[in-house]
Amino acid sequence: MDKQKKTILVTGGCGYIGSHTIIDLLDKGYEVVSVDNLVNSTEDSLDRIEAVTGRRVVNERIDLCDFDALRQMFERYPEVSGVVHFAALKSVGESVQQPLRYYENNITGLVNLLRCVREFEVREFVFSSSCSVYGNAEKLPVTEETPLQEAESPYGRTKQMGEDICRDFVAACPEHRCVLLRYFNPAGAHESGLIGEAPGKEPENLVPIIMDAALGVRREVVVFGDDYPTRDGSCIRDYIHIMDLAEAHSLALAFAAKAPAGSCEVFNVGSGTGTTVLEAIAAFERSTGVKLPWRIGPRRPGDVVAIYANYDKAARLLGWQPRRSMDDIMRTAWAWARRWRKD
Ligand code: NAD
Ligand code: WQD
DSSP states (O other): OOGGGOEEEEETTTSHHHHHHHHHHHHTTOEEEEEOOOTTOOTHHHHHHHHHHSOOOEEEOOOTTOHHHHHHHHHHOTTEEEEEEOOOOOOHHHHHHOHHHHIIIIIIHHHHHHHHHHHTTOOEEEEEEEGGGGOSOSSSSBOTTSOOOOOSSHHHHHHHHHHHHHHHHHHHSTTOEEEEEEEOEEEOOOTTSSOOOOOSSSOOSHHHHHHHHHHTSSSOEEEEOSOSSSSSSSOEEOEEEHHHHHHHHHHHHHHHHHSOTTOEEEEEESOSOOEEHHHHHHHHHHHHOOOOOEEEEOOOTTOOSBOOBOOHHIIIIIOOOOOOOHHHHHHHHHHHHHHHHHO
16 A cells, blocks of 8 residues: 555544644545544544645544544555554543542543554554653653653553553554654644634643733633742743644654564654743743733642653654654644634
């Protein structure tokens, strides 16, 4: 089969990272089918993908926990040669309140998917993991060899378990190849301003919260603590532009296609730069010219003090490089937020 015409199944394709990755996959010549039960998204994402690419992607509205429906869907798409698995619940706080729902959704969903991948001989599998697996690392930046800490939440545990399940799966079924991508903090929007992050509920992440405060949808940004042992006292994170992150998936699929059978490689996908909360606010104000209302508040329990990535392995083996800056993140997020909040 023509490599450029490979069909990729994207789970969670209507969500934030999934929808932006679909744009990149279409751009690279892949055919795409999405499977998303819309628990945390809407099919408006498909309209937005179409507005950017001129291509209509089909979404199969199926819950990955419904094994029979999922299996029937694989029967309908025998051309699928790879899977990018985004579909999961991702709220840390909610996972503490509803651990069983998180284990059920994120673990059963993954297991059902891998059962289908095995039965339908889909060889390439990319799994969305998270830098949260590192916890408070002793040495920064973190490499893929940095020891993992005990997970801070049931959500984080589903990512650690998900990685282990993928490793065990390819060890037992070595005709498959798996790539585990550990995302740092995805943020920003497509350059067109036609698509971006559209949280259904109150946003929980810093960049969408900054957007809401700048738009007056919320009163202010509360900086969670200014007494940490960092250069300005606020926490350090590695914000990675969503389109840089999207590109990592297309490269991961290309890597998996050539990787030795039975391999399961893990990669950090971060910008390599640590940014404090106060620096993120300054980047917003600098790149948009908009004054942000903010104040210092108490620490948020469970926050990691500082984390950022060493992405040398992704650069070396995937040929991946982050190309967009913190200012690009804020500028594109702002262009999208103004459009989206007006709709
Ligand atoms: P998102 O909530 O925007 O997208 C996830 C999508 O999966 C949603 O559209 C949701 O409806 C769908 N979904 C959830 N459970 C499903 C199920 N059982 N069956 C079918 N569809 C289901 O989240 P996102 O930010 O795009 O995250 C994508 C992946 O990346 C997740 O696995 C998440 O844990 C991981 N991740 C996200 C971040 C982040 O900060 N956004 C960081 C690290 C890792
Ligand atoms: C970023 C920084 C906050 C909001 C979460 C998940 C993690 C991963 C990424 C999925 C922190 C500060 C935030 C606010 C603030 N997701 N902040 N005021 O904490 O790095 O990680 O998303 O895998 O698992 O835990 O992201 O966006 O919540 O916070 O000061 O109103 O902004 O303290 O330093 P975080 P975040």
